Amino acid sequence: MSDNILEIKDLSVGFNIEINNIEKFFYALNSINLSFERNKIHALAGESGCGKSVLINTVLKLLPKNSQIKSGKIFFNNQNILELKDREFRKIRGNKISLIPQDPFMSLNPLYTIENQMAEVFLDNSKDNIEKIKWALNEVRIKNIDNVLKSYPHELSGGMKQRVIIAMSLVQNSELILADEPTTALDVSVSNSILDLLLDLKNKGKTIILITHDLSIVSNYCDTVSIMYMGDIVENANTRVLFKNPMHPYTKALLNALPTKRGKRLENIKGQISPITDVIAGCKFHPRCNYVKDICKIKKPSLCCYNENNVSCWLYQNISL
């Protein structure tokens, strides 16, 4: 029996955008179906602007005012969280589900010391709380704990702030951690130590969805990977399978664009991802695809299972117009 902590079914989300004084609706996510097995690190990958943050902000119910959820269900531990009232969902967000943002400064209050903001998690003022906070800071390998507790966020480095945020998710005992490009703002050695901490969290039984545009991170840290392109899941598979046998032309292009061991990229992906206001018929990748066929420009392929990959591409499907 599968043990999915999170299941996304037929999720479509978009934004009302004003163009020439006329407000129109544009999709940012198109009928997304994804399952996330418990106690794994799952990657959500793709170029900037493909809908990764919109997807996790929908799970966190943190979408901006001009957004609309057009369809779908999101089951967290078998409960459809989209049906929950905001008051009920607040018991889940920040407790059972937590976020590690790209910019840790955004989720730390600049006016509170680290100790005060970590203590906010608790409803009571028990003496055990500070012990739990110190335990969590120790778990994320912070050495000078007493100094850090007295510090304000601006006094800490970016890597240290990310450690504090990860420690907060430990204090909260979150089951699911959504990490939105958590290392993009950090240099390589700090970035690796934060990613190692995510592996530690997995070993403690947590489930992590790691958003990244960097496939080299995926190969080193993630169990599964879903590749997104303009609001669609175009391929997903076990990480080992995807790296050994990438099937979608976009996945292949992303892998070809990775720097080699000598630091050289094999090939850049031609063209650019379009804004959501460019409505592209058929397969959204077709303007950039080297294998494009006539059908690709008019009919969208569905996500189908081939061998061990799920792929959405006409190269692998019987054409029926």
Ligand SMILES: Nc1ncnc2c1ncn2[C@@H]1O[C@H](COP(=O)(O)OP(=O)(O)O)[C@@H](O)[C@H]1O
């Ligand atoms: N509030 C918004 N209003 C209009 N468009 C938005 C809004 N937020 C995001 N988008 C658009 O949705 C698309 C997906 O964005 P996002 O999920 O942030 O991409 P990324 O994969 O880089 O995280 C982009 O084209 C972005 O411009």
Ligand code: SF4
């Ligand atoms: S469906 Fe066609 S355009 Fe899209 S990725 Fe496959 S071959 Fe390329």
Ligand SMILES: [Mg+2]
């Ligand atoms: Mg993003």
